[in-house]
Amino acid sequence: MSSSTPDIRLASKQTAFSEIPIVDVSTLVDGSDPEGVAKKIGEICEQVGFFYVKNHGVAEDLIKRMYTISERFFDLPFAAKDRLSVANSGPTLRGYIPTYGENVDPEHTRDFKECFDFGADEEAVSPFFGPNQMPAELPEFEAICAAYHSAMMTLARKLISAIALSLDLPADYFEKMQRKPITIQRLLHYPPQQGEVTQEEIGIGAHTDYGFLTILSQDSVGGLQVRNRDGDWVSAPPVDGTFIINIGDLVQTLTNDRYSSTVHRVVNTTGRERYSIPFFMDLDFDAVVEPLPSCVSSENPAKYTSYKCGEHKYTRFAKSYAHLRETVGA
Numbered sequence: 001m002s003s004s005t006p007d008i009r010l011a012s013k014q015t016a017f018s019e020i021p022i023v024d025v026s027t028l029v030d031g032s033d034p035e036g037v038a039k040k041i042g043e044i045c046e047q048v049g050f051f052y053v054k055n056h057g058v059a060e061d062l063i064k065r066m067y068t069i070s071e072r073f074f075d076l077p078f079a080a081k082d083r084l085s086v087a088n089s090g091p092t093l094r095g096y097i098p099t100y101g102e103n104v105d106p107e108h109t110r111d112f113k114e115c116f117d118f119g120a121d122e123e124a125v126s127p128f129f130g131p132n133q134m135p136a137e138l139p140e141f142e143a144i145c146a147a148y149h150s151a152m153m154t155l156a157r158k159l160i161s162a163i164a165l166s167l168d169l170p171a172d173y174f175e176k177m178q179r180k181p182i183t184i185q186r187l188l189h190y191p192p193q194q195g196e197v198t199q200e201e202i203g204i205g206a207h208t209d210y211g212f213l214t215i216l217s218q219d220s221v222g223g224l225q226v227r228n229r230d231g232d233w234v235s236a237p238p239v240d241g242t243f244i245i246n247i248g249d250l251v252q253t254l255t256n257d258r259y260s261s262t263v264h265r266v267v268n269t270t271g272r273e274r275y276s277i278p279f280f281m282d283l284d285f286d287a288v289v290e291p292l293p294s295c296v297s298s299e300n301p302a303k304y305t306s307y308k309c310g311e312h313k314y315t316r317f318a319k320s321y322a323h324l325r326e327t328v329g330a
């Protein structure tokens with residue numbers, strides 16, 4: 001492991017948060033002007049790949065309840081959390097992932113975070129689908145998580161319709177690829193780091209998100225940084241009443257690099273515990289991902305060969321999950 005990888009710098013470029021734009025999505029949520037919102041989102045997906053959304057329609061109280069239950073979950077004794085280990089979940093990849101259990105930039109960084117993953121609960125097991133593992137110690141956990149997941153699905157579908165419109169496609173264009181999409185609802189806890197911090201160990205290493213779209217709620221602590229085109233790290237500070245949206249690798253492929261799946265990381269040196277709640281929305285497991293015909297021309301030929309959403313995603317997890325790396329001997 002090297003401590004001098006050139007493109008990872010720990011000094012965040014402290015810019016005004018307007019560097020990551022804020023979009024008022026009320027007219028998308030209420031249906032009165034989806035095109036107006038789509039136009040803004042399209043420009044931002046090209047230039048930044050990250051944006052805040054306000055007036056998103058998700059009840060403040062539900063978000064608060066999610067944070068409260070998340071803190072109570074991570075406060076459980078390690079043995080209680082470890083009983084729900086993702087390593088016991090087979091291909092569903094649902095459950096508890098301890099510190100260093102997932103390292104998203106394994107060549108450079110160990111991730112100093114713990115997380116808990118779940119999704120829509122169902123009996124049949126297949127990669128990314130199946131039963132959730134829920135903590136018996138917290139009887140209300142499951143219902144709050146299910147309500148939050150459902151609110152995220154609704155918002156994600158609206159944002160995805162705006163992305164389709166922004167590409168001059170019908171609003172429902174992606175629905176045929178999202179009949180039963182892979183989703184991951186994650187709870188994250190970043191303990192504070194003290195002393196000398198190097199890129200070898202930070203909250204979450206530099207990465208792009210693997211899927212279609214991420215809806216991130218962060219608490220008031222801060223620490224998320226987004227890498228711009230010059231390679232500078234720009235802070236994405238907490239903004240009350242917002243989610244942060246970023247697009248993932250699937251959209252970059254579908255748009256043939258027109259929209260950017262932007263690199264980001266978390267460094268928590270605030271001295272406080274940080275909690276965040278990302279929701280990842282993908283395509284159906286078998287959806288074929290390749291540049292859209294409208295994003296390809298003779299001057300701009302396809303830069304990607306096609307792949308299946310679920311296989312791509314599983315391959316990325318196999319590289320970052322410690323328990324899967326051991327299995328495949330990577």
Ligand SMILES: O=C(O)CCC(=O)C(=O)O
Pocket residue numbers: 186188204209216218224264265266276277278
């Ligand atoms: O916790 C955050 O602010 C970001 C988390 C993240 O990037 C991820 O889980 O992919």
Ligand SMILES: [Fe+2]
Pocket residue numbers: 207208209264
């Ligand atoms: Fe991410």
